[in-house]
Amino acid sequence: MCGLRMLFVDEELPKAGLCAVAGGPDAGMRAAMGMSSFMRGGRAKARFLAGFGFNVENWHALRDAIVAHAMANEITASHQTQFGIKFEIDGPLLAPDGRAPFVRVIWFTEAGEDFPRLVTLVPRRIKNL
Secondary structure, X not given: OOOOEEOOOOOOOOOHHHOEOOOOOXXXXXXXXXXXXXXXXXXXXXXXXXXXXXXXXXXHHHHHHHHHHHHHOOEEEEEEEXXXXXXXXEEEOOOOOOOOOEEEEEEEXXXXXXXXXXXXXXEOOOOOO
């Protein structure tokens, strides 16, 4: 598996309370949150998030919802590489309009650091059980 190792499945994100999400309503924040229409997939992600009441002007609502998502849901998958550990967390994301779309949020803890950084958010479909 290309040097990847699974770990932490069905556990909480380590140091979730210290999650790093790019700060401020600048271009970097919009890109990190998937609200940039200039990034590949950015427009579709922005439309998806806007459909649930998230927007660039209210960027902190999305930041807070993503951090709460990390703290409320268990790790679905994780992979360790020489660069650090990638975590995938699937679950509902509480939106400003009261709905909770099912999403996957990817976090990464760099080697030598002890807190996760946001990588991306991806809409998911709930599989029939």
